[in-house]
Amino acid sequence: MTAMDNLKKYSVATLKGLVGLYVPFGSLAVELFNVTIPEQRLERVEKLVRLLASKEFNMASEELEEKFNSPEFIDIFEDVIHQTVRSLSDERLEYLASILEKSLTDKQIEHLQTKRLLSILEKINDVEVILLQYFQWNTSHYIGSQGQDIRKEEEYKIFIEKRQSFEDKHKQITDYLSSYVSLDATEEQENKFAMFKHYTDNLISLGLIGKNIDSFSSKLCITRIGGVLLNLINLGNDYYKSYSTPINSFEAIVIAKKDNNQTVKDVLENLEKAIDSNRY
Numbered sequence: 529m530t531a532m533d534n535l536k537k538y539s540v541a542t543l544k545g546l547v548g549l550y551v552p553f554g555s556l557a558v559e560l561f562n563v564t565i566p567e568q569r570l571e572r573v574e575k576l577v578r579l580l581a582s583k584e585f586n587m588a589s590e591e592l593e594e595k596f597n598s599p600e601f602i603d604i605f606e607d608v609i610h611q612t613v614r615s616l617s618d619e620r621l622e623y624l625a626s627i628l629e630k631s632l633t634d635k636q637i638e639h640l641q642t643k644r645l646l647s648i649l650e651k652i653n654d655v656e657v658i659l660l661q662y663f664q665w666n667t668s669h670y671i672g673s674q675g676q677d678i679r680k681e682e683e684y685k686i687f688i689e690k691r692q693s694f695e696d697k698h699k700q701i702t703d704y705l706s707s708y709v710s711l712d713a714t715e716e717q718e719n720k721f722a723m724f725k726h727y728t729d730n731l732i733s734l735g736l737i738g739k740n741i742d743s744f745s746s747k748l749c750i751t752r753i754g755g756v757l758l759n760l761i762n763l764g765n766d767y768y769k770s771y772s773t774p775i776n777s778f779e780a781i782v783i784a785k786k787d788n789n790q791t792v793k794d795v796l797e798n799l800e801k802a803i804d805s806n807r808y
Contacts, residue, residue: 579625623761
């Protein structure tokens, strides 16, 4: 055993001893260090592997093994495992399993692109994933194979039913995006609205939602990167055909330079108003 191994072993033992001595219910905390946390992490990894094994891989076993052992996939797999041991929901594990599946089977999936999308996924929680879907469904419409709007009764009915099903399923979340804080709102309700405002800010800051410059309305909707992320985790819909422009300070400066009559401050203020007009 090396000196570094001994140092690590000593540090862990010391930490456990301090926890047992000074933290209330210290013995229970030590149990977390020794048993509970490692077991839960192992269970999450095992569940991820089972989810991956349940996928259908239409490729030869030799090709699958070669892809699985490639440096690029191993790199992605390590990132996925890092997020897996911290995942608290089955939905999150489903997202991660889908990323692994596509990394193995989709030849168009690029290694660096997947790593970046994985890092973005790590920065949004499960509620924000649902909100991202909401911003996609909220601005989706039925498009035919030739790029023209189709109003065939049955097909359009299916689209409406799918969108309504999503809204009904996540009503407790999406309601915070389609209404305002009333004057008689409780402190708990105001806190909820504040959190959902923060969730939306986070999606904007990551470039996942923005302003649709082709629309006359100031409605926020999903960006192309947001759509790519949803498709990667199998949550994208087949109806969305247009994307918004991300909202950030750099783009505000570019816009300002194009219009000599408008200062950077004016542009930022206008963007702030545009964002606020879409909130709650």
